[in-house]
Amino acid sequence: MVAFAAFAAVASVLAATTALALAGRWLSGARTPEVTVPERLPFAGGLPPDVHAWNRFHARYYVMALLFLTFDMEMVYMFPWAVVFRSEGVVAVAEIFVFISILALGILYAWRERSLGWS
Amino acid sequence: MTGRRPPWLTMLAADAEVPVFVARGLGASGAASHLRTAPRVHVVDSPRAATVLVVVGHIPDTLLPALRQVHDQLTTPRATIWWTGGGTDTFATSWPQALVVDATGDVDAEIVAAHRGLVSGSRSTEPPLLPDIDPVEWRGVGPYGHGGSGMTGGVPFGRPLAGRGDDLRDGLTLDVVPVWVGPFFPPFPAGLSLKVTFAGDVVHAVEVGALPGAGSHGLGGQLHDEVDAAYTALAREPVTVARLELARARHHLRWLTGLLHLYGLDALGRRVAGMERSLTPDRAPELVALARRLDQPWVLKRATAGVGGIGTEAAAQWGGPVARAAGIAVDARTELAAYRALNFTPVVHPAGDARDRWRQRLAEAVQSLEIAGRAGDATIEPGAQTEPPSPPPPGELDTLLPNLLTGAEWGDAVASVVSLDLEFDAHLTRRPEPVA
Amino acid sequence: MNAATPVWAAVLGVGVVVIAGSYVTAVADRVIEQVVARQGMRWRSALLGPARSAALSMTQGRTVTERSDAPAWALAPALYVALAATALAVVPLSRTAVGADVAAGLVLFGAAQALATIPVFLNGWSSNSILPEIGAFRFIAQALSYEMPNLLALLAVSVPAASLRITDIVISQQHLWNIVRIPLGLPLFLFASAGLAFWGPFNFPDGADLAGGTAAETSGVHLLIWKAGRASMLVATAAMGAAAFVGGWLGPVLPGWVWMLVKTSALLIALVSTRHLAGRVRIERYVVICWAVLIPLALLNVVIAAAVSL
Numbered sequence: 001m002v003a004f005a006a007f008a009a010v011a012s013v014l015a016a017t018t019a020l021a022l023a024g025r026w027l028s029g030a031r032t033p034e035v036t037v038p039e040r041l042p043f044a045g046g047l048p049p050d051v052h053a054w055n056r057f058h059a060r061y062y063v064m065a066l067l068f069l070t071f072d073m074e075m076v077y078m079f080p081w082a083v084v085f086r087s088e089g090v091v092a093v094a095e096i097f098v099f100i101s102i103l104a105l106g107i108l109y110a111w112r113e114r115s116l117g118w119s
Numbered sequence: 120m121t122g123r124r125p126p127w128l129t130m131l132a133a134d135a136e137v138p139v140f141v142a143r144g145l146g147a148s149g150a151a152s153h154l155r156t157a158p159r160v161h162v163v164d165s166p167r168a169a170t171v172l173v174v175v176g177h178i179p180d181t182l183l184p185a186l187r188q189v190h191d192q193l194t195t196p197r198a199t200i201w202w203t204g205g206g207t208d209t210f211a212t213s214w215p216q217a218l219v220v221d222a223t224g225d226v227d228a229e230i231v232a233a234h235r236g237l238v239s240g241s242r243s244t245e246p247p248l249l250p251d252i253d254p255v256e257w258r259g260v261g262p263y264g265h266g267g268s269g270m271t272g273g274v275p276f277g278r279p280l281a282g283r284g285d286d287l288r289d290g291l292t293l294d295v296v297p298v299w300v301g302p303f304f305p306p307f308p309a310g311l312s313l314k315v316t317f318a319g320d321v322v323h324a325v326e327v328g329a330l331p332g333a334g335s336h337g338l339g340g341q342l343h344d345e346v347d348a349a350y351t352a353l354a355r356e357p358v359t360v361a362r363l364e365l366a367r368a369r370h371h372l373r374w375l376t377g378l379l380h381l382y383g384l385d386a387l388g389r390r391v392a393g394m395e396r397s398l399t400p401d402r403a404p405e406l407v408a409l410a411r412r413l414d415q416p417w418v419l420k421r422a423t424a425g426v427g428g429i430g431t432e433a434a435a436q437w438g439g440p441v442a443r444a445a446g447i448a449v450d451a452r453t454e455l456a457a458y459r460a461l462n463f464t465p466v467v468h469p470a471g472d473a474r475d476r477w478r479q480r481l482a483e484a485v486q487s488l489e490i491a492g493r494a495g496d497a498t499i500e501p502g503a504q505t506e507p508p509s510p511p512p513p514g515e516l517d518t519l520l521p522n523l524l525t526g527a528e529w530g531d532a533v534a535s536v537v538s539l540d541l542e543f544d545a546h547l548t549r550r551p552e553p554v555a
Numbered sequence: 556m557n558a559a560t561p562v563w564a565a566v567l568g569v570g571v572v573v574i575a576g577s578y579v580t581a582v583a584d585r586v587i588e589q590v591v592a593r594q595g596m597r598w599r600s601a602l603l604g605p606a607r608s609a610a611l612s613m614t615q616g617r618t619v620t621e622r623s624d625a626p627a628w629a630l631a632p633a634l635y636v637a638l639a640a641t642a643l644a645v646v647p648l649s650r651t652a653v654g655a656d657v658a659a660g661l662v663l664f665g666a667a668q669a670l671a672t673i674p675v676f677l678n679g680w681s682s683n684s685i686l687p688e689i690g691a692f693r694f695i696a697q698a699l700s701y702e703m704p705n706l707l708a709l710l711a712v713s714v715p716a717a718s719l720r721i722t723d724i725v726i727s728q729q730h731l732w733n734i735v736r737i738p739l740g741l742p743l744f745l746f747a748s749a750g751l752a753f754w755g756p757f758n759f760p761d762g763a764d765l766a767g768g769t770a771a772e773t774s775g776v777h778l779l780i781w782k783a784g785r786a787s788m789l790v791a792t793a794a795m796g797a798a799a800f801v802g803g804w805l806g807p808v809l810p811g812w813v814w815m816l817v818k819t820s821a822l823l824i825a826l827v828s829t830r831h832l833a834g835r836v837r838i839e840r841y842v843v844i845c846w847a848v849l850i851p852l853a854l855l856n857v858v859i860a861a862a863v864s865l
């Protein structure tokens with residue numbers, strides 16, 4: 001039951017801090033203040049905007065995001081490896097080395113394809 | 120909430136550093152660095168975080184609507200202070216709420232007093248200046264404003280959605296967003312407005328807006344201080360080389376404060392601003408040490424190297440430190456006998472990128488201090504054509520800036536513009552008119 | 556092994572550390588700024604300044620922009636502080652005092668910091684304003700880049716301990732601190748932590764070239780909580796670095812929690828000072844450095860940790 005209490009503590013910290021921060025915001029004025037249309041305009045130096053800012057933003061790092069997914073899955077496999085490593089011995093070092101090198105080739109490929117920069 | 124505020128909260132808030140948004144007009148070169156070193160004042164990047172709007176210098180009529188917009192974008196409670204060099208009587212009709220401070224007044228004290236008044240409630244907040252007019256009454260059908268005719272290609276809530284455009288690099292047809300990055304965008308020089316079309320965070324296209332003309336009608340007067348006066352005085356009377364070169368060094372340090380703030384080095388920027396206010400020729404070694412420090416890879420070197428490169432042909436059109444930073448050794452001071460007697464040779468840097476431009480200006484500041492220390496009583500006769508610290512921008516700015524900025528990532532684009540040190544008022548470019 | 560901390564004590568303890576830690580971070584920031592600026596030390600301004608600014612924020616109004624996503628915008632700073640507090644909850648203050656002694660505490664810390672991408676993005680996106688939106692998307696690129704060096708550096712310290720529980724990791728350093736036997740770990744972790752809290756040279760979402768970035772349209776209490784969140788994230792990462800690399804509560808003479816506070820403060824000051832000593836780098840270069848330099852170093856670090864703990 002220690003495990004459950006620990007997770008309950010984590011969840012409570014998360015919930016309590018969020019609630020406290022939202023309460024602080026509410027205390028300072030929850031109702032939408034009476035603002036005119038010019039007061040609402042987004043700031044970009046003083047001139048009104050031409051279009052809404054929400055757009056299909058060209059996130060040029062999308063290839064890097066795919067590479068990140070690969071490495072995140074690698075992390076999922078490495079966490080249990082780290083825990084059992086000491087009881088597995090030298091073989092585990094070799095295995096992880098092979099695993100890591102295969103994935104490092106992915107970075108090399110992305111670097112050569114110039115997908116890590118964008119202008 | 121205002122009425123029920125506990126008194127200790129009001130006391131604490133009244134003693135806080137006043138968050139101030141600075142709207143620089145023409146003739147305001149020393150204002151920003153003065154406000155950065157003021158102890159009770161904190162210059163912020165956005166009007167939303169500010170309590171007091173400090174307008175400095177002369178604002179032409181063409182920029183007044185944008186200024187009123189910025190004023191309305193300040194968070195309530197707000198106050199306006201206009202730090203002007205003259206023309207204090209025109210405010211009563213055009214901008215009656217502003218607290219006017221002229222060149223002899225203590226702007227720091229006025230800012231703190233206005234802030235205390237707002238916090239304690241003795242000074243009421245300024246109402247918005249622009250009328251509350253909705254651009255288009257289009258509200259949609261659903262609970263989140265969606266649905267209804269005219270959604271695609273229409274004007275929801277007064278504005279269209281961003282249209283599509285081909286990308287420069289990989290040909291994907293995603294949205295491009297045109298934005299007027301306006302005259303009071305803090306890193307930009309006073310009066311520069313660019314219509315930037317963003318494709319993601321890369322500049323897809325740039326259009327330069329109308330620049331403020333010299334001698335245009337407007338509100339407020341220019342704050343001419345010693346740095347401006349040294350060069351404008353050259354039209355009327357003989358000026359010593361030491362005075363001119365000290366003014367040049369101070370101008371470059373004021374510009375450097377802005378560049379350091381752009382890169383987040385606020386503490387170093389404050390140090391440079393303090394140095395500028397008490398600059399004497401014997402402080403040249405400090406500047407050399409500062410230049411060495413700034414050229415470290417983790418400070419400014421890697422961040423500015425290769426950014427905003429200008430080739431030799433384009434640099435020749437820019438003139439001044441921009442050209443000399445691209446390897447063109449042209450300096451009007453070599454024509455003057457007084458400088459030749461002091462063995463003046465222009466400082467040059469090879470690469471023409473943002474890094475060489477700031478290194479160029481810092482090296483010129485060091486050189487100016489050394490000349491000022493050696494010059495003695497050497498004088499320039501009135502009307503002589505000397506090299507101004509920031510020469511007037513080229514007439515082809517409409518093509519030169521887009522060539523420089525298109526395809527650059529936004530951070531690099533802002534750094535490129537800041538590294539050019541553009542000044543638009545003829546007084547500030549300090550080219551003295553020839554004596555009749 | 557450890558008796559579970561009661562939930563109320565965990566919440567209270569983490570809350571105290573978050574508030575006190577944010578205040579100490581703000582004071583340290585001001586002090587270091589005054590030292591670097593060389594315009595004279597103003598101690599009252601440094602020590603009381605954060606309180607005064609907080610009081611001022613509470614008197615300012617709330618910003619409303621046209622057609623913004625109000626619920627997401629309201630949630631952003633609150634969630635950011637909450638995730639920093641959650642990350643702090645798994646870090647032990649001493650042998651017995653830990654907010655939540657989760658068996659996979661390292662993974663939970665990694666999860667909290669990964670989720671922190673969301674509130675930063677929302678803070679920039681929700682206001683329907685172009686400059687904050689650019690900051691938000693930049694942060695996604697930054698987050699994807701620092702995530703791997705961060706997790707790999709933390710993974711390396713769990714290898715000698717054969718456990719993901721942070722208490723066990725500290726105990727495994729009884730004879731030798733991890734900074735000695737896994738030397739690359741702490742520099743990698745600090746570099747990635749500065750990116751996580753987008754502090755100083757890695758302040759891409761809130762940079763001055765975006766007029767304040769994701770915080771450009773915020774004011775009042777929203778801005779105050781946002782700044783507190785950034786400070787708390789620095790505290791959380793400094794605490795984790797102290798526990799994982801320099802031995803946490805281990806040390807002679809003084810009680811454990813004093814050592815933990817000393818080590819956390821040292822790392823905190825190191826992190827805070829990067830803001831005034833280093834300029835903001837270019838985002839593309841940051842991405843390339845993280846992927847092409849830091850990840851190979853972090854992988855090498857894991858191999859070193861494996862070799863050392865055989």
